[in-house]
Amino acid sequence: MAQKNTTRAEDYSKWYNELVYKADLAEHSDVRGCMVIKPYGYAIWEKMKDELDRRFKETGHSNAYFPLFIPKSYLSKEASHVEGFAKECAVVTHYRLKNAEDGSGIIVDPAAKLEEELIVRPTSETIIWNSYKNWIQSYRDLPILINQWANVVRWEMRTRLFLRTAEFLWQEGHTAHATKGEAIQEAEQMLDVYAEFAETCMAMPVLKGRKTESERFAGAEDTYCIEAMMQDGKALQAGTSHFLGQNFAKAFDVKYADKEGKLEYVWATSWGVSTRLMGALIMTHSDDEGLVLPPKLAPIQVVAVPIYKTESELEQISLKMAELGQQLKVKGISFKYDKDDNKRPGWKFAEYESKGVPVRLAMGPRDLENGKVEIARRDTKEKSVIDFEGVEDYIEQLLNEIQTNLLDRAKKRQFENTQRVDSYEEFKAKIDGGGFFLAHWDGTKETEALIKEETQATIRCIELDAEQENGVCMVTGKPSMYRVVMAKAY
């Protein structure tokens, strides 16, 4: 028998970890902090990748690939960048192993020490701008609009599957522009792409905003972000887009000749989302029975289970299902018919429930006789018995409905768990209950640090569409023009 799941109410964190294992999404590897993404989890990531990649290409970007290794000295070229990234990285110091002379096994060959250590990329600004230097001479070479799908490594001490791992998969866009305005527009455009993807495909509503100075990417002039609310009321930064100003152009001496032949430093952006989105997806929709997937990202959208006693019954049901499979294929809907004889229907129901398959069909002898099929939706767990004739159209519509319902449900939760607070006392009293808090802040690092220290909450972002509102900082009483979004976060 399957063990009872830990519920969200019992232990949210344990619920998450169990779900990742039970839905067969990923697991810890023996290598500290590194995960194995299992086929079912990877299939969801592939769907995300395809959707994002199409959007990047539609907005004029091309993919390319830059080296995994970054010479140590490159990291130091941009002063704040090295502060942000040097602390937690994997360092390659040697390039050969050899047999130990005492026969005890293989050891690092001390003769094969690198002159300069190589860092396994934590992000690729430095290695990429070192290339762009040679690619850019004139305004005609701009803009450069490149994206890279890659693995990166940040040596995290405390790791959680998908949310924070030493190695993770991501995409990183790196663009170069002739003007400041164009670069800002690019950074904003990519934020919009991320937000649209999050809502349309992940059914996950997000706030679009700007990070405060202390939460900015190391080396950025401005960091835009999308922030989502998880079911426990905590915020999750789901994607960032950085306006890098001329910082990397100056660090790597990248100039272009404008139309008048005058040399100018190039303007830059970078933007990225990672396998962390898998964690966001899980924690936005899933329930105590397991994963809940929006149809647009589900590797299997519809599963059908036959219920039978005799071979002849199975045969007839299988014929019907083959027919349906064809119809769904035409509609581009992925369908699995599970007639595995080793497992009972009840076991299969639980299995596909835990894996978040949006629509489940079941057909037994009586259904067959009456021209019916049972249909269950994963999001609401509603079941109904409908005519088999025309079920493919019903399914198509139901998948759209599930997609919409998941987004609406998440929006409603976000709305209900977002509140305005005007006093720091009230904030401190409520912050442990989770949710987003719209509060006035005086704009100083000191106040921001104090809030973080006293409550563990951070300023998630200053919303791009924040309304101007004369107020006073809830901590210091100093004047403030906008409310910011505060929350505890992953």
Add this chain to the structure above:
Amino acid sequence: MAQKNTTRAEDYSKWYNELVYKADLAEHSDVRGCMVIKPYGYAIWEKMKDELDRRFKETGHSNAYFPLFIPKSYLSKEASHVEGFAKECAVVTHYRLKNAEDGSGIIVDPAAKLEEELIVRPTSETIIWNSYKNWIQSYRDLPILINQWANVVRWEMRTRLFLRTAEFLWQEGHTAHATKGEAIQEAEQMLDVYAEFAETCMAMPVLKGRKTESERFAGAEDTYCIEAMMQDGKALQAGTSHFLGQNFAKAFDVKYADKEGKLEYVWATSWGVSTRLMGALIMTHSDDEGLVLPPKLAPIQVVAVPIYKTESELEQISLKMAELGQQLKVKGISFKYDKDDNKRPGWKFAEYESKGVPVRLAMGPRDLENGKVEIARRDTKEKSVIDFEGVEDYIEQLLNEIQTNLLDRAKKRQFENTQRVDSYEEFKAKIDGGGFFLAHWDGTKETEALIKEETQATIRCIELDAEQENGVCMVTGKPSMYRVVMAKAY
């Protein structure tokens, strides 16, 4: 003015390097042995990936992702594997940098030394079988059919763009089976997939064969390979598929319970192709003017260049081209209309020629008047003027014709440069001229090593469909039942 290209006849190796740069495919990075794959090169690789990935999925495989790092001790678990891969690898020894106390910059933090060094994967058998150990208990868990798209690192001393780089991109399939027969069938199936892909998409004929014992993958019982002939007559190993026997199952203690409950070691395969295929593609078809691409892998299949004096002429040509673009889009043919005003038509012609665009159109005022268009094919460099009406059908057919012609041409070259030799003297006299040599070999490592030492030629493979033929080894005169394929190789 553009510099004159080095020709193949003048210096084949220089021709190759220049072409990779001029066609904007890739370049050397500052990181020793690592390359930057530029957008145009990466777009070709993406097409290869898509084609291969579809074939892997059609044959029942799923993608997954395993850690970049392999604990040093894992490599040692399979005895011949460590011999093959320990010598040339990037070793991570530390996980943190810090500011030097003397303010001289950042240094490796000696306090952050790893207890066990991590190897950047040169291939993933060990880390994957360490996971499979936990995934496999019973025959019901088999087969496992997984593929991974990843970067790998082998610290090569002499590198060449695409052909041999320290870091490269590849896919590695790793499968687990209950029986020996099934594993062998899988290894053979994947070899067939590679061969079919090479011929159908790359228009590159290949020999399918088995490696000799000394050329086998470290840890394999049998290595199957596809071997292609480059234009200089040298062989290039384009893909390998390994029957691993129970070697990794034994090394990682992976057993399954069969239907009777008896514990048995699992059987394994692994198979891979890499960005090396880009080198193979280039050297199979390209000419002294630059890259020649088979239409199925061309990021731009058709380019059109307007030739005009007045704005009104440009406008009319552009209208026609927009119309054509629509028609080609419907057919799934990628089309670029280059009306960049900064470059002359002649410059553009040379540019697209060097980038291997299969079909080039040009339209001037007279063509417009006569309802004609000039069409040039990259493979034969033939030009003709044809009716604009219906040109989309003409193009569709022409692309197929080019694809076929490239394969035929390569097949013909391979056929003409393959010969039987029966005396070692003759072999030694002819081997520097390049090509494949079918010769009898006595099956011993000693003879194989002698041939390699004296001629630099290797036994590329024993063809799977080699005919039995009683003969004698050309070196030792000992009996031999089959001819093997010998050549100098990349």
